[in-house]
Amino acid sequence: MAKTSAEESIKAAIRDVKDFPKPGIIFKDITPLLVDSHLLQETVSLMAATFKGKNISKVLGIESRGFIFGTLVARELNAGFVPVRKKGKLPYKTVSATYDLEYGQDTLQMHEDALKRGEKVIIVDDLLATGGTCAAVRKMAAEMGAEIAGAVFAIELEFLKGRQKLQDLPVHSLIKY
Numbered sequence: 001m002a003k004t005s006a007e008e009s010i011k012a013a014i015r016d017v018k019d020f021p022k023p024g025i026i027f028k029d030i031t032p033l034l035v036d037s038h039l040l041q042e043t044v045s046l047m048a049a050t051f052k053g054k055n056i057s058k059v060l061g062i063e064s065r066g067f068i069f070g071t072l073v074a075r076e077l078n079a080g081f082v083p084v085r086k087k088g089k090l091p092y093k094t095v096s097a098t099y100d101l102e103y104g105q106d107t108l109q110m111h112e113d114a115l116k117r118g119e120k121v122i123i124v125d126d127l128l129a130t131g132g133t134c135a136a137v138r139k140m141a142a143e144m145g146a147e148i149a150g151a152v153f154a155i156e157l158e159f160l161k162g163r164q165k166l167q168d169l170p171v172h173s174l175i176k177y
């Protein structure tokens with residue numbers, strides 16, 4: 001019961017912004033959720049819950065809203081945090097993953113020494129849409145030898161079927177549309 005009402009309050013705090021960043025997109029704005037200390041804490045503890053006690057050593061947060069939830073989830077799990085950034089932003093040697101967008105391609109990077117072989121990690125972002133971003137991060141982390149235990153999102157746009165792109169990866173999300 002308590003869990004349901006927390007999720008309802010979180011959902012009520014997410015703001016739809018029409019036609020941002022381009023016509024036809026309904027952007028899920030999480031900033032009204034972030035300014036509410038209680039809802040922010042609630043969101044982070046629900047996101048972390050599934051992976052508590054599972055020996056997760058690092059959280060991979062995807063630029064940029066995945067940094068916000070990712071560091072807080074990492075704190076909750078006593079794990080480290082790895083920023084997954086857009087190309088050209090990280091200062092040291094990097095590994096890259098390129099993936100297809102609706103129009104064109106994008107590249108994400110991690111520092112080449114960010115993960116150790118065999119360590120258990122999770123991927124965190126604010127929102128799962130088509131799953132392309134998360135799939136690219138998963139592939140990059142797997143190539144570095146990490147064991148990817150799952151992915152967690154505050155929001156999932158179910159109609160875009162992102163889970164299909166992530167196949168057998170355990171995927172968790174709090175709020176579904």
Ligand code: AMP
Pocket residue numbers: 025026027028029062063064065125126127128129130131132133134162
């Ligand atoms: P995808 O690779 O399609 O799963 O897209 C996920 C990434 O795009 C996440 O980092 C989201 O923050 C962002 N994103 C996609 N669609 C939306 C949306 N409607 N509102 C807010 N962010 C979105």
